[in-house]
Amino acid sequence: MNRKVSNILIIKPGAIGDLLHMTPVIRALKGIYPDASITIMVSSRVTALLFADNPMVDEVVIFDKKGEQKTWGGVFKLWKRLRPKRFDLVLNYQRSNLKGWALVTAAFPCRVLVYHKTRGRVIHAIVDHLRPLARLGVDPERADRSLDFFPSQADTEYAERFVRENGLAGRRLVAFNPGTSSENKCWPIERYAELGDRLAARGVAVVVVGSRDEAPLAAAIRAGMKEQVYDLCGCSLGELAALLKHCEFLVTGDTGPMHIAAAVGTRNLALYGPISPVRSGPVGEGHRIVIHDELECCPCNSFKCSNKEFRLCMEKITVDEADKVATEMLAVKREVE
Numbered sequence: 001m002n003r004k005v006s007n008i009l010i011i012k013p014g015a016i017g018d019l020l021h022m023t024p025v026i027r028a029l030k031g032i033y034p035d036a037s038i039t040i041m042v043s044s045r046v047t048a049l050l051f052a053d054n055p056m057v058d059e060v061v062i063f064d065k066k067g068e069q070k071t072w073g074g075v076f077k078l079w080k081r082l083r084p085k086r087f088d089l090v091l092n093y094q095r096s097n098l099k100g101w102a103l104v105t106a107a108f109p110c111r112v113l114v115y116h117k118t119r120g121r122v123i124h125a126i127v128d129h130l131r132p133l134a135r136l137g138v139d140p141e142r143a144d145r146s147l148d149f150f151p152s153q154a155d156t157e158y159a160e161r162f163v164r165e166n167g168l169a170g171r172r173l174v175a176f177n178p179g180t181s182s183e184n185k186c187w188p189i190e191r192y193a194e195l196g197d198r199l200a201a202r203g204v205a206v207v208v209v210g211s212r213d214e215a216p217l218a219a220a221i222r223a224g225m226k227e228q229v230y231d232l233c234g235c236s237l238g239e240l241a242a243l244l245k246h247c248e249f250l251v252t253g254d255t256g257p258m259h260i261a262a263a264v265g266t267r268n269l270a271l272y273g274p275i276s277p278v279r280s281g282p283v284g285e286g287h288r289i290v291i292h293d294e295l296e297c298c299p300c301n302s303f304k305c306s307n308k309e310f311r312l313c314m315e316k317i318t319v320d321e322a323d324k325v326a327t328e329m330l331a332v333k334r335e336v337e
Contacts, residue, residue, distance in 0.1 A: 005033045005088040009107060011100050012093040013043030013063055015181065016237070016256025017280065019050050020263055021125045023148040025091070028130065028138050030056050039085070041103070049237045053150040065099060075099050082106035091115070091132055122278045145283045147263035151245070155238035163246055166205075166230060172330065173205045175244060175261075177252040178221065179214035182303045184311045185253045187271045187322075189217060193224030194319045195251065199326065200227030207232055207247075209240055209257060249286075249329050251322065253314075258282055269325055273313030274299055286332070288325050292316040 008029060012022050019042060026038060039059040042048050051057040061082070068074045079102065087107035093115040094100035104112060113132040130140035151159075163169055178192050196206045207230040208218040215233040222229050232243065240257060241264050244250060249267040252258045254275050258268050262282040270282055272291040276299040281289055293299060295316065297307050307313075 005036050007085060007087045008033065008036050008038045009087040009090045010038065010040045011091065011103065012040060013065065016047060016050065017259040019047055020147045020149065020259040021129050024126050024143060024145050025129050025133065026056050027148065028133055028143055032136055046237065050149065053152045054148060055150065063103065069099060075102055079103055079106045122276055125279055126283065147259060147283060149241045149260055149263035151238045151242040155242040158239045159242035159246055162243065168205050171203065171205045173207060173247045174199055175247045175250045176206060176208045176221065177210055177250055177255065177257045178208065178217040179210045180253040180255040184274055184303070187253060187314050187317060189220045190224055191319050193221045195322050195326065196221060196225045196229055197227050198323050205230065209233060209235070251326070254280055262287065267329060269322065269329060271314065271317050271322065273311065288329060290317055290321060290325060
């Protein structure tokens, strides 16, 4: 039997996908301790938005190792903020970070569960993140792996306004997300443009999404397309999530918006190369993965391409190949909420 736990702290600085992979952990903790308060510690104001409207998360704390917590003085200031909260249980997903461990001590005396990445075999990151909860009686292999993202009412209204003002109501909408965190995970921009023209010629509305920094990618797709394309680079994560709920599917590389789409029930046409989808693939129904794992080097699970033909695994994915899968996905109409 689990002892009474009233206040839980999860330490998980990370990228968008990493944090959305924590939502099954949060849900499992709520199942064990339904009355407990849950605080999650993330690394930026942007990723904090992933939990802003999550009803299972009571507080989001920012641990910015490159900003306010760059110095030990900043760490101690955050330590003093955490200390009065009297956490009963801490889950530390940053075991190699000394500053993270210093913040764990703000909860002492408490129970601490530590994350250790599985070595020697590849398992999905969600299962890996659930493994520390085995000591609380959770079976990581059988636990619900679905992701959670809760767009706000304002986000929902933003997406509805976009659809209405652009005359897209009743049209089928497909989103493109051309950017990723690493160049060698990207599909060539000119191929997005060609695929976009093929879809648009069939009456599908194409919208390009991404961060503000990825606006040049959207501009290149617009320049390369003969048909109309909509550019929503720079919208917030919540606005993106709400928009994706209107989409049939998202064409994307291995990156955060792929997991946002999965979290709101939108299918992904995921173009994979260097990273194994067994570890990071989208969860849920209807997703399709295109990968040329017949190549000796694919997947290499590296963020640096050492192949003499740079990014060969992504270059091997043709427009015809992606279009064939897109056509099959369009044949199964998604019911938009």
